[in-house]
Amino acid sequence: MTSPVVVSPDAPDLEEIRKCVHCGICLPQCPTYRVLGEEMDSPRGRIYLMRAAAEGRIGLTExxxxxxxxxxxxxxxxxxxxxxxxxxxxxxxxxxxxxxxxPPPRRRLLDRFVYAVFPEPGRMGAALGLLRLYRRSGLQRLVRSTRALRLFPRLAAMEGLLGDVPRPVSLPELHPARGRRRGRVGLLTGCVQRHLFPHVNRDTARLLTLAGWDVVVPRAQGCCGALELHAGRIDDFRARARRLVATFADVDWVVTNAAGCGSAMKEYGHWVGEARGLALRTRDVTELLADAPLPLGRLELTVTYHDPCHLAHGQRVRQEPRQLLRRIPGLRLVELAESDFCCGSAGVYNILEPGIARELLELKMTRIAETGATVVATGNPGCLMQIAGGARARGLDVAVVHPVELLARAADAYSG
Ligand code: SF4
Ligand code: SF4
Structure with a gap:
């Protein structure tokens, strides 16, 4: 018997690895296997590599x-x-x-930039302020006309994702419930969401109050650590989880409207014992609204829904967003083929691996075009940016929105 070569904390669980029976049923569902066609870029291949490393048969090479x-x-x-x-x-x-x-990360500089800026609301806000200037000063048009960005594919990918950069919005710390009170929830505003989609947070708070919840939006809240968890920066992730436990100590539920954040928070218990309670109290906004009476007026729209991976696969939340959209009078929901196949966003994957991300986005945009919908709804900021970027690149006339935006618009249209 060979002994494991990797015996440090947080090593992959060998028992879990051994549950794989190599059947290959997962292969057609794997986006990287679909694009690259390589066994080692499939789930089965990757599990084989994990096992070989854990049993000391191979090293952690490039x-x-x-x-x-x-x-x-x-x-x-x-x-x-x-x-x-x-x-x-x-x-x-x-x-x-x-x-x-x-081995050291191949993209050390970019890696350092991403993890120093994205999870830090202050730095992210400052970076977006510069981007706003870049767009409005006409520099963006100039840079695009020179095509110089072609030499820097990762920078080009980041630049291509940029839509409008809204002005910062500060939400009140307390939004009182309307009508019959159900309890008190805390809203996680999210690092990307709060800066690029502040209206989604505003709409989320408003809908929750209409559903009878007092909504608390703590000003000092930090990042949930999702990016760090997915990159294996477990110590940083644990520190962020512990901070959020303190931030949301006195609420019945913690609500997220970003699939990646919700998925990471629901996994807190696996990595941070003292955050297990918070994980159990975390809900996607659509889960809390699903059974709530909401005043919804008519919206004559044809909408399709893209399942964010970290909502559909990470949290197993698929029906709630669809049910909510179907409750809007006049709204026609058309199903998207392969709606839960990744759009290529995947946190910062579209910046780090722009080639594969672009191929996946092309597949997604073709599927969206087939539906004939004029609106795409999806509940994750990364997917919102990726699909909106894909629509701009194709010249496809679709609005890309979070489901709560449609629900809030329907609530505005309600006349009693
Ligand atoms: S991970 Fe894939 S190959 Fe392994 S048991 Fe599951 S479906 Fe089969
Ligand atoms: S997580 Fe996604 S890309 Fe990675 S192996 Fe599984 S299906 Fe493939």
Whole structure:
């Protein structure tokens, strides 16, 4: 018997790895396998690599690391797997091992920038302020006309994602319930959501109050740590989880409207014992609104719905957003083929691996165009930006919105 080569904390659980029976049922659902056609870029191949490393048969080499860089962490393989392999936590543990023992990240500078800025609301706000200036000063038009960005594909990917950068909005800390009071919820405003989609947070708070919840929006709240968890930066992730436990100590539920944040928070218990209670009290906004009476007026729209990976596969929330959209009088919901197939956004994957992300986005945009819908609804800021960028690039005339935006618009249209 060989002994494990990797025996540090947070190593992938060998028992979990051994649950894989190599049946291959997950392969057609895996976006990287679909694009690259390589066994080692499939869930089964990656699990084989994890097991070989854990049993000391291979080392954590550059080649090993590359197969895990390429994984989107979309967890479509978990949904497909009849043996119940929890691929997401195996992946996070493998990335944690790579950070501790593996080769240095290939994209060290970009890596440092992403993790220094994205999870820090203050720095993110300052960076977006500069971007606003870049757009409004005409510099963006100039840079695009020179095509110089073609030389820097990752920078070009980041630039292509940029739509309008709204002005910062500060929400009141307390939004009192309307009508019959159900209790008190805390709203996680999210690092990207609060800066790029502040109206989604505003609409979320408003709908929750209409549903009878007092909504608390703590000013000092930090990041949930999702980006860090998915990158294997487990110590940073734990520190952020502990801070949020204190922030949301006195609410019945913590509500998120960003699938990636909700998915990471629901996993707190696996990584941080004292955050288990918070994980159990975390809900996506659509879960809390699903059974609430809401005053909804007519919207004559044809809408399709894209399932964010971390909502459909990570949280198993699929029906609630659809049910809510169907409750809007006049709204016609048309199903999107392969609606839970990744759009290529996957946190910062579209910046780090722009080639594969673009291929996945092309597939998604083709599917969207087939529906004939004029609106795409999806509940994650990364998907919102990625699909809106895809629509701009194709010249496809569709609005890309969070489901709560449609519900809030319908509430505005309600006349009693
Ligand atoms: S998480 Fe997604 S990309 Fe990674 S192996 Fe699973 S299905 Fe493939
Ligand atoms: S479906 Fe599950 S058991 Fe089958 S190969 Fe994929 S991960 Fe392994």
């Amino acid at each position: 080649t090993f690391a590359r197969h895990f860089d390429l994984c989107l962490g979309c967890r479509a393989c978990e949904t497909a797997c009849p043996s119940g392999v929890r691929f997401g936590s195996l992946l996070e543990a493998t990335r944690a091992q790579l950070r501790r023992h593996g």
